[in-house]
Amino acid sequence: MAMTHTHEAPYPKARKRRRHQPRGTLWLPIAIFMAGVIVAGSWVTYILWPRWPAADMAVDAPTLPITVNGVNFNIPPAAIRNKVQRKPGTQERIDLVFLWPSLTPPDPSVKAGPAASAQAIDRVFVTVAAFGNTLPPIERFNTIYPRYLESSISSTPDGLTLRPFRDDSPYKGEDIIFSDRNPGRFMVRCTRDGNSGAAIGMCLFERRVDQTDITVRFPRVWLSDWPSVSEGLEKLIRQIRSATR
Structure with a gap:
């Protein structure tokens, strides 16, 4: 088969x-x-x-490398006013205080009380922040401020020019004060002594440094020796921008 x-x-x-x-x-x-x-x-x-929260940075530690908007600074921890900013690395802004005229950080164990007069103030307050959409100070001086200024102009014996802002402007109660020869070298916007809410006139000195704005606040009475103030502020800016640690 x-x-x-x-x-x-x-x-x-x-x-x-x-x-x-x-x-x-x-x-x-x-x-x-x-x-x-x-x-x-x-x-x-x-x-x-x-x-666990990070340990607090000692105020007597070496200067901290801090970057604001891509710009490097070296800041003594004791000069940093806000505790949360007392750390190295990138930050949106830093708020500082220095003794005047030594330009050293204040002793954190000594609490500053209210000043009896402008002459008694011995500190300058500094803010470093990204400049955002604002114009540099000298461009604001040339293009923005003139729209709001009174027509009156006065000069001081030590070479400063003073122009008040109009009362219907955003800068009511303030004056723009600048060097006759070079406004770019020294220019401040100041409140007046005795204004409501500001018994002591204060001045704002602003400087554009790369991608940041540095704003310094100090008593208006110091303008009686404005060349020394100008020199000290420039020195302070160089100091916090120094690469030396």
């Missing part, structure tokens, strides 16, 4: 393998989705997990 070979047996197995392929394909997107959920959950847990 002739033997008959049949190939029917392999076919069911092949069909069985083909039926299993779609199931394996479906598991792939499910696995990817589950992995994404796990990664996202781990990230949220890491962000929200409570942490």
Whole structure:
């Protein structure tokens, strides 16, 4: 009898393998989705997990390298007014205080009380921040301030020019005071002595340094020796910009 070979047996197995392929394909997107959920959950847990606060920076530590809007500064910790800013690295702004005329940080253990007079104030207050959309000080002097100034002009014996702002301007109660020879060298905007809410007239000195604005606040009475004030402020700016640590 002739033997008959049949190939029917392999076919069911092949069909069985083909039926299993779609199931394996479906598991792939499910696995990817589950992995994404796990990664996202781990990230949220890491962000929200409570942490111990960082140790406070000692005020007598060496100068801190701080970057504001891409500009590097070196600041003594004792000069930083806000405790949360007393750390190295990138910050949006820093608020500082220095003794005048020594330009050294104040002793943090000595609390400054209210000054009895402008002459008794022995500190300058400094803010370093990104300049944002503001014009440089000298451009504001040439293009913005003239719109709001009174027509009157007066000069001081020591070579300064004073122009008051109009009462209907955003700078009501202030004067712009600048060097006759070079406003770019020394120019301040000052409140007047005895104004409501500001018994002691204060001046703002502003300087654009790369991508930051440095603003210094000091008593208006110091303008009686404005060349020394100008020299001291320039020295202070060089001091906090120095690369020497």
